[in-house]
Amino acid sequence: MKICVFCSANNQIDPEFFALTEELGKWAVENGHTIVYGGVNQGLMECLAKATKGAGGHTIGVVPMKVEESGRMSDYVDVEIPCDNLTDRKQLMMDQSDVFIALPGGLGTLDEVFTVAASATIGYHHKSVILYNMGGCWNQLIALLNDLQQKGMIRGEWQQYIKTADSLEEISRLI
Template identity: 65%
Template structure:
């Protein structure tokens, strides 16, 4: 399965996020899955790419020119999709993936999650988006989504588009 992983490109974050990301990557690689990710050589991005690669999985990096020009491209990429910008990156990642996992991340990760989920709500695809809620990282976002839902700003149940896994076992079960 081609699994898109959205996550932080920062190194100075809780070490537990790296440990759980490495476990996910190892599971993906050992089970013959491919990671589709942003291709950076820093933060959780490097961790997921490296751990999938080291466990024998395939690594697809979708890399905007500005990242490559800045010397931030990972060296564990098997297949590279160069792109012009972040919009292109999102489109390529959606087309190359069967499911989407959001690890802890910032603005870019939020942008990617909501682009994928919004695309699903209007029928562009029927692929799962899963928040991997390591150490409750996504709890504040889940509370916002619950609030939006309760006020009628989300049609239907958003959990039909965005699912939550609190452990690697739950995540694997959703896949």
């Protein structure tokens, strides 16, 4: 299975997130999965790729031109899929992947999560996004989604498109 991972490219975040991200990379390899990711050499992205490669796994980096031009592409990318911009990147990631896991991240990660979920709601695909709720990092987003659901802003149940998991065991069950 190809698992696309959305996550932070920031190095200045909780060290626990790095440890759990490393475990995810190793888990993916142990279970025969390929990692699709943004291809950046910083933050959780680099941690994930390094752990995946270190365990003998395979990575696919979907790398925007600006990332490559700025010298921020990871050395742990096995297959590079170049793209023009972030919109292209999201589409290529959706095309390449079977399921999506969102680790802690910022605006880019949120953009990716909601692009994939919104595309699923109108039938472009039937793939889920899993919020890996490391250390409760997604608690406020989950509360917001529940609030929007309660107010009738979301048709159906948001959990049809966005799943939540607090552990690798829960991720295993969801995929």
